Amino acid sequence: MTAARQPIMNEKDLQDFLAREFPQVRHLEMRVEQVDAHAIRIRMPVEDRHLRPGGTVSGPTLMTLADAGTYLLILAQIGPVALAVTTSLTINFLRKPAATRDILVEARLLKLGRRLAVGEVSLFSEGVAEPVAHATVTYSIPPK
Secondary structure: OOOOOOOOOOOHHHHHHHHHHHHHHHOOOOOOEEEEOOEEEEEEEEOOOEEOOOEEEOOOHHHHHHHHHHHHHHHHHHOOOOOOOEEEEEEEEOOOOOOOOOOOEEEEEEOOOOOOOEEEEEEEEEEOOOOOOOEEEEOOOOOO
């Protein structure tokens, strides 16, 4: 059995990269909790600013988390490639997220090629077993 490949960027590296290159998502207060060669886990505390009328976490917030989770997972594997871009994001909203619980993002890589990467993302309200949303995200990786 071979040992699992270690990611190029760890949790701190990813958090620092996000703060430096994407200050526009600072308001989400995402925190990378765990990353390895195949998966990432991110936490976002839910605040009033993330809610839409009806007391649910907004769709744009969940889409941003799905996109960012996939992006950070890819960067953990290939290094800080700021110009990798989303080419496709499909999300299904499955149930109403709890307005009083953190959102947990669990992304895993389905494919990591030289030019394309595909990830699958499940988003949860903390403490609830069923996902609130599910997404597939494809990224284009620029040539070296």
